[in-house]
Amino acid sequence: MTEEVSRFVERFASVLVDAGMPRMPSRVFALLLATDSGRLTSVELAERLQVSPAAISGAVRYLTQVSLISREREPGSRKDVYRLHDDQWYEAIVRREPLLTRWERAVLDGIDAVGPDTPAGRRLRDTASFFEFLAIEMPALLTRWREQRSP
Incomplete structure (x- = not known):
């Protein structure tokens, strides 16, 4: 080397x-x-x-x-x-998608614990919304990445 x-x-x-x-x-x-x-x-x-x-x-x-x-x-x-992997970043991200759903569920449980109308509850709701957004958008983003790389 x-x-x-x-x-x-x-x-x-x-x-x-x-x-x-x-x-x-x-x-x-x-x-x-x-x-x-x-x-x-x-x-x-x-x-x-x-x-x-x-x-x-x-x-x-x-x-x-x-x-x-x-x-x-x-x-x-x-x-x-x-x-x-041939496309190590893509593979790592794809395998992480189920985590987004788990994180979202865990954060939603936290909202009940702290109360939905508290500052912490609103912050947790925003966090859950972000994880939900990523879970929805990630498949299309990764598809576009594959299409871009295809000859």
């Missing part, structure tokens, strides 16, 4: 950390983005990031859970390969 790529990985990982992603998953994700193949083994990840295999294990578990990468096994090999 060149020094320039290494600097990019650390800079982009820092941006992801600022947005709330844990540091090691941010570094792993940034590194996978910066590889031509978008695929690396845990050994390759550890070597390039100069970290322990245990650090990689936790990072890839996190990234798999949030649908930014997937784990594959090459036929005839015992090594796991971690790869980006």
